Amino acid sequence: EKAPVTVAVTGGAGQICYSLLFRIASGALLGPDTPVRLRILEITPALGAAQGVAMELDDCAFPLLRGIDISDDAATAFDGANVALLVGSRPRTKGMERGDLLSANGAIFTGQGRALAEAAADDLRVLVVGNPANTNCLIAMNNAAGVPAERFSAMTRLDHNRAVAQLAQKAGAQVSDVSRLTIWGNHSATQYPDISHAVVDGRPAVDVVDRPWVESDFIPTVQKRGAAIIEARGSSSAASAANAAIDHVRTWLTGTPQDSWTSMAVVSDGSYGVPEGLVSSFPVTTRDGEWEIVQGLDVDEFSRARIDATVAELADERDAVQGMGLLG
Numbered sequence: 001e002k003a004p005v006t007v008a009v010t011g012g013a014g015q016i017c018y019s020l021l022f023r024i025a026s027g028a029l030l031g032p033d034t035p036v037r038l039r040i041l042e043i044t045p046a047l048g049a050a051q052g053v054a055m056e057l058d059d060c061a062f063p064l065l066r067g068i069d070i071s072d073d074a075a076t077a078f079d080g081a082n083v084a085l086l087v088g089s090r091p092r093t094k095g096m097e098r099g100d101l102l103s104a105n106g107a108i109f110t111g112q113g114r115a116l117a118e119a120a121a122d123d124l125r126v127l128v129v130g131n132p133a134n135t136n137c138l139i140a141m142n143n144a145a146g147v148p149a150e151r152f153s154a155m156t157r158l159d160h161n162r163a164v165a166q167l168a169q170k171a172g173a174q175v176s177d178v179s180r181l182t183i184w185g186n187h188s189a190t191q192y193p194d195i196s197h198a199v200v201d202g203r204p205a206v207d208v209v210d211r212p213w214v215e216s217d218f219i220p221t222v223q224k225r226g227a228a229i230i231e232a233r234g235s236s237s238a239a240s241a242a243n244a245a246i247d248h249v250r251t252w253l254t255g256t257p258q259d260s261w262t263s264m265a266v267v268s269d270g271s272y273g274v275p276e277g278l279v280s281s282f283p284v285t286t287r288d289g290e291w292e293i294v295q296g297l298d299v300d301e302f303s304r305a306r307i308d309a310t311v312a313e314l315a316d317e318r319d320a321v322q323g324m325g326l327l328g
């Protein structure tokens with residue numbers, strides 16, 4: 001039997017984890033042959049609720065699940081972690097300014113970055129889901145001394161999956177027939193879902209769907225999908241976010257299909273004019289736990305303006321947290 005993999009998850013008592021933890025324990029994250037140990041981090045007042053989730057995990061009798069530990073101390077929760085899913089964060093509450101949000105999360109992600117560096121396993125891979133995901137990831141990455149920056153990522157896979165589904169529906173195709181779609185920039189309403197290189201059933205997407213639909217329907221629908229789910233469901237997209245987290249890590253560890261790519265927010269090397277060091281979503285290929293930004297794609301004027309706008313927002317957020325001294 002394979003050695004168990006340790007997966008640390010924060011925000012274990014929250015909505016996303018109520019779906020995510022069960023998927024991980026069932027084998028959806030690491031495959032059907034890999035036993036898993038769960039280590040859950042929660043804030044002290046939510047420890048009881050996290051215990052309740054652990055009781056339900058027990059009650060599933062998952063054959064692959066080799067233990068559940070719960071803690072309110074980050075270094076304890078991250079001990080030996082091979083994969084860390086940072087889901088918990090401080091949500092924006094009424095009357096909260098953006099600066100308040102960034103500083104409240106700064107306190108969380110500086111501490112978690114340090115704790116990962118101190119306690120996690122050498123092969124650590126980190127996915128930040130908690131919003132503002134790109135900037136929380138930037139903070140954790142900059143505070144995790146000794147952990148390579150390439151081990152950190154933030155989630156735009158939900159946006160990617162949403163875009164794939166919208167395009168497939170419009171084209172009358174299957175989602176499995178859509179490839180080479182890209183989410184650029186920030187996981188926020190400024191993100192740019194880009195179909196200019198996408199392929200649908202062997203044909204360029206731009207020949208399959210019309211430009212007005214892309215500009216006035218597709219792009220805003222993907223950008224505002226989170227708000228539309230809240231409006232319809234009365235609470236935020238939790239199951240689809242959990243599913244995207246599974247997809248993100250699984251793709252990172254097992255690889256993208258030949259001739260296609262995924263979208264992941266990773267540290268920029270300056271590709272496509274995105275300033276070095278920002279955590280931005282890019283078209284990315286993966287293999288055996290390593291990622292690479294797809295190079296050499298043409299960026300037309302329309303795409304350039306949209307990439308620049310979302311990247312400007314990321315640079316603003318970085319400047320704000322740098323000004324607060326959160327980048328070490």
Ligand code: NAI
Nearest residue numbers: 011013014015016041042046088089129130131155158241
């Ligand atoms: P939730 O509010 O139901 O759960 C969050 C949990 O995190 C709570 O149980 C809370 O106690 C915990 N938490 C807060 N601070 C913590 C800390 N310092 N350490 C450990 N745990 C802590 O929220 P939900 O629905 O589970 O969403 C979680 C986050 O994911 C939110 O920030 C949300 O905006 C974000 N999100 C991101 C998406 C993406 O595509 N990147 C998609 C959907 C949600």
